[in-house]
Amino acid sequence: MSLEASGNLNGHGAALRLENCAKTFADGTHALETVTLDVARGETVVLLGPSGCGKTTLLRIIAGLETPDAGGRVLFNKTDVTRVPIERRNVGMVFQSYALFPNMDVAENIGYGLKIRGVNGTERNARVAELVALTGIEGLERRRIDQLSGGQRQRVALARAVAVRPSVLLLDEPLTALDAALRERLRGELDRLLRTLGITTVYVTHDQSEAMALGDRIVVMRKGGIAQIGTPRDIYFAPASRFVAEFVGAANIVEAVHDNGSLLLPGGKFTVAGAHGASLKDRVLVMIRPESIKIVPTEGAELLGHVETVSFVGDRQKVAISGIAAKLIVVDAPNSVALKIGDRIGLTVDPSAVRLLPGDLP
């Protein structure tokens, strides 16, 4: 079945609002600070953060597997569902371990939610067939769960979660259990599927490339709180803090002195666009992404340094350069440039790619 034919799957899902949701567990652990978050109907929001940052707790609060502390509210389409148990919230959930039922075959797993809802056999079979086609697992309907590969299980789990036409689709690290190559492929499929379905989706991951690829917006979380909310581009190019800059992508974070539109470093000075908020002679924290620094001839270069290490990674090479700042600066150089350790080189920085970070200097 083509994706177009599944058009009747489109356009369901609820707008989601979390209001002042915090979570303290019985043992006193503060898993989640007070969080307020809106997710528009049909939007995919990714909760991104290191382990223990509260992202899974937040997802479980949306699911109804945890209740927020007093004062917190969960709203689906403006209806308060805080006290509604998970079995009546009409959510679709994909667990990290998939939680497929070993006592049922693939089709029975996918159809279970419909069976619970009292959908009759014919209708149920039709819906199961539709999802089997959509997730590309034709021919596996009568297989038992232990006869499936990791990728197939992931697809079954997704089909099962989506089968009930949930108000909100919740995915908890759905690709983490898979190997790297498969993860990349399924990420693409998942992206296509989520766009086709158009369900409101909340996706939890610790993998920033997954977050970038799938999210309409990313919520970066740290220590139980929200560090930044924004589109993947916002998060990448305009991180709100040092934590976000370092967690999302590679970043050079250096201390510099701001001098009338230029930044002074031990290795030279370069101009910077939009150094808003910084007054003259301020010491500032600066983020420069490795790909926005170019290696140039030493004559007339803004910055001068020495090559410390070169690691060739195929499509590019990662070069660590000393002498520019207090610590090594990492530059993504084209794979065609020949560099040796100890070479003296010049660098230029794309002024629009330099970001001044707020916060105290170390």
Place this chain on the structure above:
Amino acid sequence: MRDRLIFGAQLAFTIVVAAFLIVPAALSMLAGVTLNYFRGIQSGLTLQWVIQVWQLYSDTIFRSLLIALATLAVTLVVGIPAAYALHLRNDRLSRAVEEVITLPLAIPGLALALALLLTYGGFSDFRRSWLFILAGHAIFTLPFMVRSVMAVFGAIDVKTLDEGAASLGAWPWRRFRDVIVPNATPGILAGSLMVVTLSLGEFNLTWMLHTPLTKTLPVGLADSYASMRLEIASAYTLVFFVMIIPLLVAMQIFARYRGNPTVLPR
């Protein structure tokens, strides 16, 4: 050469140990079909003792089976939901409850029986019926069912399966019926066989709790050892073996599926 010697020595040792255990059992069963035990096997083989056992004690055999099945029913109805609740909660309280459930294993059967007699001995109808023995057996065998089912719950991550079913809209009872119980089948089977076997063979508790009208097989066996000729007691042992061995074999077969519930034939 040296390896073969070591192997030979090990084999011989194993055979001697096995013989030490098996020979008495075999002799006992043989005595049950021997015409006159004191004259030995040359006196001839007979089934007359087995028939006499049947005439004298068949009621104890049926009672034992009845109690074993009733014990199984009780431990299933109480034990599986208990294991489910204990596994899902997994806090200090649930661990304390688990300890309490397991306690009857550590307490001598006689002490348990005494406690039951002190507490319920006054309810004479209950005291006189086989249900009194059932109560003792249920207390004694419950930990085996609970532990066995909990072991499977631990192996299959039943909490996530439960949450998965809940996310699809299933209420607790439906989840228990559709997902939890079917996936705990290996543990339930292993636990069931253990409960039935233990109940059939239980003597300590039962001996204290029984009345002349509520003798079970092992109590009858003790009775026959004390008051009948040796051949009848031995024939009785034979009957007991015939009942218990198929159960033990079944237990071994199902034990193989434990921890790997998915290979169990449906």
